[in-house]
Amino acid sequence: MKIDILAIGVHPDDVELCASGTVLKHIDLGYTVALCDLTQGELGTRGSGTLRLIEAEKARQILGVTCRENLGMADGFFQHNEENIRKIVAAIRKYKPEIVLANAVTDRHPDHGRASKLISDACFYSGLRKIETLDEKGANQEFWRPKAVYHYIQDRNLKADFVVDISPYIDKKIESIMAYSSQFFDPKSLEPETPISSMAFIDYMKAKNRAYGRDIGAEYAEAFTVERNIGVKDLFDIT
Numbered sequence: 703m704k705i706d707i708l709a710i711g712v713h714p715d716d717v718e719l720c721a722s723g724t725v726l727k728h729i730d731l732g733y734t735v736a737l738c739d740l741t742q743g744e745l746g747t748r749g750s751g752t753l754r755l756i757e758a759e760k761a762r763q764i765l766g767v768t769c770r771e772n773l774g775m776a777d778g779f780f781q782h783n784e785e786n787i788r789k790i791v792a793a794i795r796k797y798k799p800e801i802v803l804a805n806a807v808t809d810r811h812p813d814h815g816r817a818s819k820l821i822s823d824a825c826f827y828s829g830l831r832k833i834e835t836l837d838e839k840g841a842n843q844e845f846w847r848p849k850a851v852y853h854y855i856q857d858r859n860l861k862a863d864f865v866v867d868i869s870p871y872i873d874k875k876i877e878s879i880m881a882y883s884s885q886f887f888d889p890k891s892l893e894p895e896t897p898i899s900s901m902a903f904i905d906y907m908k909a910k911n912r913a914y915g916r917d918i919g920a921e922y923a924e925a926f927t928v929e930r931n932i933g934v935k936d937l938f939d940i941t
Contacts, residue, residue, distance in 0.1 A: 703798070705797045705798070705799055706735065706800050707725070707799055708736050708737075708802050709725055709738070710737075710738045710793075710804050710805070712739070712740045712741055712814060713743040714741075714757065714758040715879065717737055717803070717854075718761050718878045720806075722874075722875045723875045725765055726766075729766055729767070734768050736770065737765075737771075738770070738771055738797075739773070740786075741776065746884075746885060754884070757885075758772070761882065773786075782823070790821060791824050795837075795846045796837060796843065798846045801852065802852070803854055804821040805817040805818040806855055809857050814857075822853075828846055829846065833845070853929075854926055859910070860925075860927060863932070864925075864932070866923055868923055869920050869922045869923075886898060887900060919941075
């Protein structure tokens with residue numbers, strides 16, 4: 703079950719909106735990726751938690767990700783507590799990722815910042831030997847700490863610490879987002895309008911990726927912030 707990157711989002715569609723181009727790129731580079739959603743996004747104005755799970759699986763197939771799971775926390779009301787930390791720790795120890803991608807450190811939606819802290823702390827606690835967790839078969843899991851946690855930028859335009867060129871993957875990224883037909887633009891939908899349900903929102907997402915790409919001479923890029931300084935082996939690796 704060892705994978706290279708574990709991309710975590712508090713809501714199904716968080717990863718697709720903000721880091722799916724990066725996921726696609728690294729799969730093409732030969733890395734393995736798994737997705738983990740903390741909640742079903744059941745408080746969303748449109749759709750339902752059950753429908754979001756179906757859409758999340760469709761998006762997983764579009765992205766070609768190894769596996770995806772949902773930790774079943776309460777959308778909007780999950781707490782930074784031992785129970786939820788242990789759920790994430792168990793997922794980290796299950797997949798043993800080198801890198802974890804997590805929600806934005808601060809954002810318009812209060813769940814995003816809370817999840818960011820929860821995920822980051824769980825990555826640390828996952829490396830403590832004396833915290834015991836069990837796998838699906840009831841066996842003790844080995845401790846594991848990811849080498850890095852990178853936070854994707856979401857609704858608010860934070861200052862990025864680095865960006866990833868996703869130009870060849872923008873169309874597939876949009877396809878994975880549109881797998882969530884209950885949430886995003888669907889001319890046949892009879893559900894209430896929301897800030898993300900119009901075609902203009904998809905145009906905005908592409909424009910945001912285009913703006914982050916401009917600094918590195920790329921057509922589209924996704925942006926991330928870091929928790930600690932990044933070490934560089936070769937200055938020519940930086941574009």
